[in-house]
Amino acid sequence: MSVVEKAIRKLQESKQSPGGTPAGPEPTAGAMPAAHPGAEPPSARGPADHAPAISLDRGTLRSAGLLPPEEDMNQLARQYREIKHPLVAPAIGRGVPRTPKGYLIMIASAMTGEGKSFTAINLALSLARDKDIRVLLVDADVAKPQLSHVLGLGDAPGLLDALREVERDVETLIHPTDVPTLSFLPAGRGSPEEATELLASGRMERLAAVLGEHDRARIVVFDSPPLLQTTESAALARVVGQVVVVVRAQSTPQPVLLDALKILEGHPSVSLVLNQSVHTVASSYYYYYGYGNERSEPSKAGGA
Numbered sequence: 001m002s003v004v005e006k007a008i009r010k011l012q013e014s015k016q017s018p019g020g021t022p023a024g025p026e027p028t029a030g031a032m033p034a035a036h037p038g039a040e041p042p043s044a045r046g047p048a049d050h051a052p053a054i055s056l057d058r059g060t061l062r063s064a065g066l067l068p069p070e071e072d073m074n075q076l077a078r079q080y081r082e083i084k085h086p087l088v089a090p091a092i093g094r095g096v097p098r099t100p101k102g103y104l105i106m107i108a109s110a111m112t113g114e115g116k117s118f119t120a121i122n123l124a125l126s127l128a129r130d131k132d133i134r135v136l137l138v139d140a141d142v143a144k145p146q147l148s149h150v151l152g153l154g155d156a157p158g159l160l161d162a163l164r165e166v167e168r169d170v171e172t173l174i175h176p177t178d179v180p181t182l183s184f185l186p187a188g189r190g191s192p193e194e195a196t197e198l199l200a201s202g203r204m205e206r207l208a209a210v211l212g213e214h215d216r217a218r219i220v221v222f223d224s225p226p227l228l229q230t231t232e233s234a235a236l237a238r239v240v241g242q243v244v245v246v247v248r249a250q251s252t253p254q255p256v257l258l259d260a261l262k263i264l265e266g267h268p269s270v271s272l273v274l275n276q277s278v279h280t281v282a283s284s285y286y287y288y289y290g291y292g293n294e295r296s297e298p299s300k301a302g303g304a
């Protein structure tokens with residue numbers, strides 16, 4: 001049985017018992033490699049000029065479907081605490097050795113509409129509550145840059161501009177937000193053809209490394225295009241240390257998920273988040289399950 005089939009089986013097993021049980025064991029550290037050399041020492045650069053600060057207005061995010069109703073926020077916060085925990089530890093070396101490039105986390109899914117953008121921003125907000133972490137949320141869904149649009153940065157220079165103009169300091173394109181530990185890099189400007197080419201180019205690997213190495217406490221969360229509908233998503237997966245695949249419960253057909261996971265086969269750290277959003281977040285629950293890097297036990301987050 002392949003690792004993908006095992007992952008699906010585990011996912012299905014956990015799906016059959018949505019009893020809100022406590023989170024499963026932490027990922028073990030055993031097989032994790034030593035600290036990523038590129039992350040040392042912390043950047044000696046001073047604070048870069050940056051793009052104008054923006055507000056993460058909760059009302060705007062909520063109207064765009066990127067935040068749940070106010071009354072469900074506490075429950076969602078609890079769920080995201082469970083989801084982020086096994087991602088943070090190897091990203092910053094908290095209690096376990098750092099995973100190479102583990103601080104670069106891609107939020108992926110097989111198809112569009114499975115909750116990548118929702119997960120990316122809610123994970124970023126949850127990570128930003130951790131005082132030891134600075135979070136950079138990157139809109140890498142260049143074909144459908146929903147986050148950039150919702151945050152009023154649909155026309156702002158961003159990722160694509162930094163990829164095109166290699167001499168440009170990408171830090172100057174990053175927008176601080178009213179959440180002090182969270183900043184945002186919009187998708188930027190470019191034709192769809194150029195976007196695909198740029199994201200799949202070797203430049204993306206260099207840029208991702210630059211973004212991650214800027215600050216030792218930084219975790220970069222990439223919202224991304226769907227794995228099965230674009231080629232750039234697979235390319236992005238190759239440059240990050242951790243991939244989180246969002247699966248929409250009762251929606252993503254199993255063969256579709258398997259095809260998406262096949263694209264990621266061989267990646268050292270792939271996790272699944274089952275995102276069930278039936279009517280309200282109160283009826284949503286997430287299961288977190290990771291494989292790779294000895295993550296062999298399912299971990300369940302939340303439960304309603």
Ligand SMILES: Nc1ncnc2c1ncn2[C@@H]1O[C@H](COP(=O)(O)OP(=O)(O)O)[C@@H](O)[C@H]1O
Nearest residue numbers: 065066112113114115116117118119277281284
């Ligand atoms: N956990 C959730 N709870 C409530 N609504 C959700 C949840 N996840 C996704 N949605 C909704 O599903 C739709 C698609 O989500 P989105 O994040 O835009 O998907 P993607 O980025 O994968 O295309 C959005 O309208 C979003 O509001």
Ligand SMILES: [Mg+2]
Nearest residue numbers: 116117141146
């Ligand atoms: Mg999206």
